[in-house]
Amino acid sequence: MAEQAQFEELARQLSAVGAVKRDMGRILPPDCPAGSAAVLTLLGRHGDMRMSKLAELLAVDMSVTSRHVGHVAARGWIERHPDPADKRSRILRLTPEGLEQLDELSRRTTHLLAERLADWTDEEVGQLIRLMTRLRASFGDCRSAPLRLPAPVVEETTRTPAST
Amino acid sequence: MAEQAQFEELARQLSAVGAVKRDMGRILPPDCPAGSAAVLTLLGRHGDMRMSKLAELLAVDMSVTSRHVGHVAARGWIERHPDPADKRSRILRLTPEGLEQLDELSRRTTHLLAERLADWTDEEVGQLIRLMTRLRASFGDCRSAPLRLPAPVVEETTRTPAST
DNA sequence: TATTGTTATACTCTATAACTATA
């Protein structure tokens, strides 16, 4: 088990990594915001799937997924086919144009990372990937398990209260 | 230098880490969204500072910083003192109430991470912190250096390689 | 009655641009 100071530092790093994400977002092709890029990437990796499956992989609510998918479909990058096994479902599939868009995405992100991480070794990048993957796994499907808050210590603690 | 497949995977992990951040955000105290928490955390760590310095640490535009600071100041968690050396500037300082709020933040995030990362070793957490820190450093202050996009492969590459 | 997916609404975070007040 790690120490408290480490946890605080990790929390800080998680908060700050947003800057990196935003930097990545700036190179995305027109009409293809981060949400759309994530949809294309996951469909490219895992193949055709239903909305619910995609929402799970994206780790966002299905309403959010629906919006992203709508954006992507409106541009002809994916198609939504009815699921013969369940008429409520829709099967998502990349179109050839979607594949092209995905290739363009790969080119851009790869190029950016190659530039930014020019002095990283293969092993270092691999290690970061492994740790981030594990981090996500450790949080996993906690979206249902609200977690126990530490007893709300509104009053006396280690620190003297500001007597009002 | 790492391989392309690694860069794509890292991009995916960066995109997906948002789920972890959102999970962390759900435990924040009332009236204290992530932006406010970041302001308090950085002031607690680095001590009093000016807006511009805080904006740099947050790695966001100063207009964004101004909004977050306004929110935090409105709740009495920080004070904005005039800078005697430069009347355009304002020095930010945590109040005792801000310190309490910061303690509560620490408690909650520490508790959550201790729960989620119960099976992580001290060394593993430290490694993730080091790699994320380095990642941020590698991206660094690239907000000014727009970066060269890979030649827009729409038609033939009219312009190639940016020879430094 | 429960589940899949969509839509409406609201909130947070962010950047750009216009503005003020100082330097």
Place this chain on the structure above:
DNA sequence: TATAGTTATAGAGTATAACAATA
């Protein structure tokens, strides 16, 4: 003229809730 900070506006991402269609 340039810089520090504020505010207005707009865009992206997300969650909740209400809803439709089907299981």
